Amino acid sequence: MPTVRTTVLRGRGVSPGVVHAPLARLAAPLVTSAADPVGAEPAAERVRLRQALEAVAADLTARADAAGGPCADILTTTAAMALDPTLRAAAEEHLERGCPTAHALTLAIEGFCARLDALGGYLAERVTDLRDVGHRAAAHLAGVAMPGIPAPGYPVVLVARDLAPADTATLEGGDVVAIVTEEGGPTSHTAILAGALGLPAVVGCPGIMAVPEGVTVRVDGTTGEVEPDPPAARRVGPTAAAPSDPPAVVGPGSTADGRPVALLSNIGTVTDAERAAATASEGVGLFRTEFLFLDRRTRPDVDEQARTYAAVLRAFGARRVVVRTLDAGSDKPLPFLPLGAEDNPALGVRGLRTATAHPAVLDDQLAALAAAAAGTARDVDVMAPMVATVEEAERFAVRARGHGLRRVGVMIEVPAAALRARELLEVVDFVSIGTNDLGQYTMAADRCSGALGHLLDPWQPAVLDLVAVVGEAGRAAGKPVGVCGEAAADPLLAAVLVGLGVSSLSTAPTARPAVHAALHGLSAPCCAVLADRARAARGANAARTTAARTRDELVGAG
Amino acid sequence: MPTRTVTVASKVGLHARPAATFTRAVAGSGLPVTIGVAGKDPVDAASVLAVMTLGVQYGQEVTLHAEGDGATATLNELVALLATDHDA
Numbered sequence: 001m002p003t004v005r006t007t008v009l010r011g012r013g014v015s016p017g018v019v020h021a022p023l024a025r026l027a028a029p030l031v032t033s034a035a036d037p038v039g040a041e042p043a044a045e046r047v048r049l050r051q052a053l054e055a056v057a058a059d060l061t062a063r064a065d066a067a068g069g070p071c072a073d074i075l076t077t078t079a080a081m082a083l084d085p086t087l088r089a090a091a092e093e094h095l096e097r098g099c100p101t102a103h104a105l106t107l108a109i110e111g112f113c114a115r116l117d118a119l120g121g122y123l124a125e126r127v128t129d130l131r132d133v134g135h136r137a138a139a140h141l142a143g144v145a146m147p148g149i150p151a152p153g154y155p156v157v158l159v160a161r162d163l164a165p166a167d168t169a170t171l172e173g174g175d176v177v178a179i180v181t182e183e184g185g186p187t188s189h190t191a192i193l194a195g196a197l198g199l200p201a202v203v204g205c206p207g208i209m210a211v212p213e214g215v216t217v218r219v220d221g222t223t224g225e226v227e228p229d230p231p232a233a234r235r236v237g238p239t240a241a242a243p244s245d246p247p248a249v250v251g252p253g254s255t256a257d258g259r260p261v262a263l264l265s266n267i268g269t270v271t272d273a274e275r276a277a278a279t280a281s282e283g284v285g286l287f288r289t290e291f292l293f294l295d296r297r298t299r300p301d302v303d304e305q306a307r308t309y310a311a312v313l314r315a316f317g318a319r320r321v322v323v324r325t326l327d328a329g330s331d332k333p334l335p336f337l338p339l340g341a342e343d344n345p346a347l348g349v350r351g352l353r354t355a356t357a358h359p360a361v362l363d364d365q366l367a368a369l370a371a372a373a374a375g376t377a378r379d380v381d382v383m384a385p386m387v388a389t390v391e392e393a394e395r396f397a398v399r400a401r402g403h404g405l406r407r408v409g410v411m412i413e414v415p416a417a418a419l420r421a422r423e424l425l426e427v428v429d430f431v432s433i434g435t436n437d438l439g440q441y442t443m444a445a446d447r448c449s450g451a452l453g454h455l456l457d458p459w460q461p462a463v464l465d466l467v468a469v470v471g472e473a474g475r476a477a478g479k480p481v482g483v484c485g486e487a488a489a490d491p492l493l494a495a496v497l498v499g500l501g502v503s504s505l506s507t508a509p510t511a512r513p514a515v516h517a518a519l520h521g522l523s524a525p526c527c528a529v530l531a532d533r534a535r536a537a538r539g540a541n542a543a544r545t546t547a548a549r550t551r552d553e554l555v556g557a558g
Numbered sequence: 559m560p561t562r563t564v565t566v567a568s569k570v571g572l573h574a575r576p577a578a579t580f581t582r583a584v585a586g587s588g589l590p591v592t593i594g595v596a597g598k599d600p601v602d603a604a605s606v607l608a609v610m611t612l613g614v615q616y617g618q619e620v621t622l623h624a625e626g627d628g629a630t631a632t633l634n635e636l637v638a639l640l641a642t643d644h645d646a
Contacts, residue, residue, distance in 0.1 A: 073575050077606070080578040086605035115611040123610055126574050130607070270616050271570040294613075297597045307617050 007541075010453065011180065011205025012486075013224035014191035016514065019178045019200055020218040020235045023211055023228075024156035026149065026167060029135035030142060036100035045101045046092055052140040053105075056133055057082035071193060078129045078164075082137070087112065102138040109134040120294050121268060125188045132164030149174055157217050159208055163190045171197060178219040180208050180226050194221075195510075202226055206453065222514045223490055249513070249520045252282055253505070255498060257523035262504035263512050264320065266484060273312040276509040280516075283320035285432065285506020286484035287312060289365065290327055299336045299361060305368035306375065313376040322381040322432065322482070322506075324411065325365050327351050337361060346446065351386020351411075352396060366403040373405070383409035383432055387424075388416045394427040411484075413437035418466040421473035421481075428479075433470055433502070435485030439463050457540035458487035464500065464535050464543065471501020482506060491518030492547055498524065499531030526554045561623045562633045567643040571615035574606075576644065581606040583639055587632040591624045603636075 039045040057079040064075035081087065087108055094104035113127040149167060150156060155177040160167070162183040171179075176199065184190050184203035194201035200221030211217060211228045218230040227234065253263035264285030265276035273284065292300055292308055300308075313321055328334050329350025337358055342348035355362040366382065373380040384396045387410040400408040409430035412418050417431075418438065424431060435458050440447045442463050445455035467483070474481035482504040487493050489511035495518055497505065505515060522530070530547050537543035568576040584591045584603040593609060594600030595618060601608035603622065614620055620640065624633050 077574045077578040080581060080606040084581075084605050084607045086602055086608045112607045112611065116607075119611065119613045122570075122573050123613065126610065129574070269570075274569060292615075304618075308615075311616070 007454070009205055009207045009211075009226040009228070010457075011202040011208070011224045011226060012185070013201075013221045013489075014188075014203050014510065015179075015194040015199060015201035016222040016510075017178070017198070017200035018218070018220045018222070019155075019157070020216055020230060021155040021157045021177050022214050023159050023217050024150040024152065024176075025213050026158060026160035026163070030102070030138045030144070032100065032103040032106040032134075032138055034099065034103055036103055038098060039101045042092075042095050045095055048141060049091060049095065049101055049105060049137075050088065052137040053082045053088065053133075055140050056136040059136070069196065071196075074129070074192075078133060081130055082133045102134075102141045105137055106134050118294070121291055122271070125185055128162045128164050128184070128188065132167075135164075149176060157219055159211070159217075161209060162188065171199065178202075178221065180205050180217070180219055182206060182209050222511075223492075249516045250280070253512075253516050253519055255519050255522060255524045255527060257525070259498075259524040261498050261502075261519055262320065262482075263516055264322070264482070264484075264504055264506040265509045265512070266506050267312070270308060270311045270315070273315040277315040277317075277319075279509045279512065281319070281509050281512060283316055283322075284312070285320075285322050285482050285504055287321060287323045288327065289324060293326060293328070293334055293337075297335050299364065302364050302368045302371065305365060306371040309369055309372035309380070310375050313372055313378055313380060318378065320381060322383055322409070322430075322484075323369055325352070325362060325382065325384050326354070327385040328354055346440065351413075352384040352392060353386060355396075362399070363403070366400050366405060370403045370405055379406060381407040381409060381430065383411055383430070385411045385434070386413060386437075387411060388414045390420060390423045390427060393417075393424050397428050411437075412470055413441065415442050415466060418470050421470040422476065425473050425477040425479050430480040430482065431470060431474065432482040432484050432506070433467060435463065435467075435483055435487035438466060438485070442466060454540065458485065458490070458493060459534065459540040459543045459547075461535055461537055461539070461543055464496065464531070467497060467502065468500045468531070468535065471497075474503065475501050480504060489515065491515050492530075492544070492551060494518055495522050495527045495551065496531045496534050496547055499527030499529070521555055522551065526551075529554065560630045560633050561621060562637050563619055563621045564637045564640045565617060565619050566614055567616075567641050569616050569643055571618070572609055572612065572620075574610060577609040578606050579644065580636070580639060581609055583636060587624075587628075587635075589624050589626045589629055589632050591622060591632065591636065594621045594623070595619070 060075045060079035064072040090108035091105045094107045109130055116127050117124045156175050157178045158176040159180050162181050179190055179194050179201040181190050181203045190203050200219050202224050205226055215228050218227040218234055253261045262282045264283045265281040266286040267273050267276055267284055268288045268291045328337055329345050331345035339349050369382055382400050382405050387393050393410045397408045407429045409428050411434050412431050413434040439456050443455040445452035470481055480503045483497050483502050484506035488505035489507040491514045494505050494515045530550050533550050534543040534547045537546050581604050591603040592600040593603040595612055622633055622636055
C-alpha cells in the first residue's frame with residue numbers, strides 16, 4: 001500500500017541523533033468551551049477550582065521530587081503557576097460572570113499566555129507550561145485521567161503540538177526514542193529535556209500533525225529533517241550509530257585543508273551570550289537586540305543599553321561580537337516606535353528603514369554600543385538589518401563611525417543588496433547574509449506561510465546564486481562575508497556556503513559541533529565543487545541530493 | 559510603608575524559575591508585597607505569573623513595597639534574595 005509519500009518535513013533540530021520508528025501521538029487535552037454546562041453556585045465552584053489547582057500543584061510537586069535535575073526545577077515552577085493568586089483571582093472573575101468553571105480557568109490562563117507571548121523568547125515558551133496547568137485542572141474538574149505519554153511496548157517517535165514539562169518529565173526509560181513537535185523553539189522544554197535525555201528531537205516542524213499515527217518516520221535531530229515513510233536505505237536502526245552524530249572536532253572552525261571558517265553563535269539575550277560563551281563558539285555572528293526593547297513602554301536609555309551590551313562583550317572576552325541594530329517593523333511594533341499599520345509589513349518600514357522617521361532610536365543604540373566597547377576595552381562589530389541600497393549602507397556606516405564604532409557592516413537580506421554586494425563592500429567592512437529573509441524576498445514567499453515551505457527551502461538554487469554573488473564580492477574586496485540564517489546550521493549546506501565564498505557561519509551554539517565536523521572533513525576546493533553542483537541543480541531537492549552524493553563521493557575517495 | 563529598590567542579580571533576569579523562588583519567599587512571609595519596575599504598574603509579588611510578565615532582566619532595578627508587621631525585615635530578606643545570583 002503506498003501510504004504517505006509526503007515530502008520531507010523540516011523543523012529545527014534541537015537534540016542530535018537519527019532514528020526511525022512508528023509515530024505515536026500524545027492524546028489531545030480536554031478542550032473547554034463557553035458552552036460547557038455551568039457549575040453550581042459560584043461560591044461552590046470557587047472551592048472546586050481551588051481544590052483542582054491545589055491538586056495539580058501537589059501532583060506536579062510530587063513529580064518534581066521524583067524527577068530531580070532540570071526537570072524538577074521546571075515542574076516546581078509549573079506548580080507555582082497552579083497556585084498563583086492572580087491567576088485564581090482572574091478565573092474567579094470569569095466564574096462570577098457565569099462562565100463554566102474549567103473554561104473560566106482557560107480564559108484566565110489565555111490572558112497570561114498573551115502577555116507572556118508578547119515578551120517573546122524564553123518567557124513566551126513558558127505558555128506551554130501554563131496551558132498544561134489548565135489542561136490538568138480541567139481533567140481534574142471533569143474527573144478524568146490526564147492524557148499521558150504513549151507506552152505501546154515498542155519504540156515510537158512521539159509527536160505533539162507541543163510538550164508540557166509534566167509530559168516530558170516522564171519520558172526517561174519509556175518507549176519514546178525521538179520527539180517531534182509542531183510548535184516550540186530552541187529553549188522549549190522539549191529541547192531542554194530531550195537534550196538532557198539524549199533523545200533526538202525536532203521542534204517547530206509544521207505539517208507533522210498531519211502524518212497519521214503508526215507511520216514510520218525518520219527523525220534527524222541535527223538537521224531538523226523529519227521524513228515520513230522513508231525508503232529502506234534510510235531506515236537506520238533506532239539505536240544505531242547516527243550518521244549525523246559528528247565525532248567531536250576541537251579548535252576553531254576550518255576546512256580540511258585549513259581555510260578558517262569562523263563558527264559563531266546567534267544570541268538574543270545576556271543569558272544566551274553566557275551560555276554560548278561557555279562553549280567553543282568563536283564569537284557572536286548575530287546579536288539580535290530586539291529582546292532589550294520588547295514589552296517596553298519607553299525606550300531603554302543609553303546607559304541601560306550600554307550595560308547590556310557590555311555584559312555580552314565581557315562574556316566573549318576577545319572573541320568577535322557582531323551586534324545587529326534594532327530590527328522592528330509594523331508586524332513587530334514597539335510602543336515608542338510608532339510605525340502605523342501596513343498592509344504588507346514584510347515589505348514595509350522595517351529594520352534600518354525605521355531610522356528615517358526615528359533617528360534617535362538608532363543613535364542611542366550606536367552610542368550605547370560605543371560606550372560598551374569603550375567600557376570593556378574591546379571592539380564590537382555593528383550591522384544594520386534590511387538594507388537595500390548602497391546609499392542606505394553608506395548613511396549607516398557614516399553614522400556608526402561618527403559614534404566611534406570602527407567595524408561596520410550590513411545584513412544582506414534583500415536581493416537588491418546581494419546583487420550590489422561589490423558596491424556595498426566599498427562602503428562597509430563586512431556583510432552578513434540572513435538566509436531566511438533573503439529566501440523570503442528572493443522567492444516572494446512569506447516566511448510565515450506553511451503552504452509555501454518548499455519555496456523557502458534555503459537550498460533553492462536562486463538563493464544559492466545570490467549567495468555566490470556576495471561571496472565573490474567578498475573575495476574580491478578581501479572582506480568577510482558571514483551567514484547568520486538557519487542555512488548555516490545545516491552541515492551539508494554549510495559546506496556549500498563555504499564553497500560559495502562565505503567566511504563565517506553563525507548558528508545556535510548546539511549546531512556548531514555538526515557543522516564543525518562537516519567542514520573538517522572537506523577541503524575548500526571540495527566545498528567549491530559541492531557549491532558548483534548544487535547551483536547547477538534544477539531545484540532545491542535536487543541541489544540537496546546532488547550535494548550529498550558529491551560529498552559522499554569526495555569523502556569516500558579522500 | 560517600607561519601600562526598597564534593588565538591582566536584580568539573576569543573570570537570566572526574573573524568568574520562570576527565579577520568579578518562582580522569589581514569589582515563594584513572598585508567599586512565605588504572609589505579608590502583602592508588591593514589586594514594580596520603571597514604566598509599569600506594580601504587581602502582587604506573590605504571583606509568579608505577574609512577576610514573570612514584568613519581564614525583569616539582569617541588572618534591572620525593581621522596587622519592593624510591603625505593609626504590616628515585620629515589613630522592614632521581610633523586605634530585607636527579599637532584597638537579599640534578589641541581590642544574589644542563585645545560579646552563580
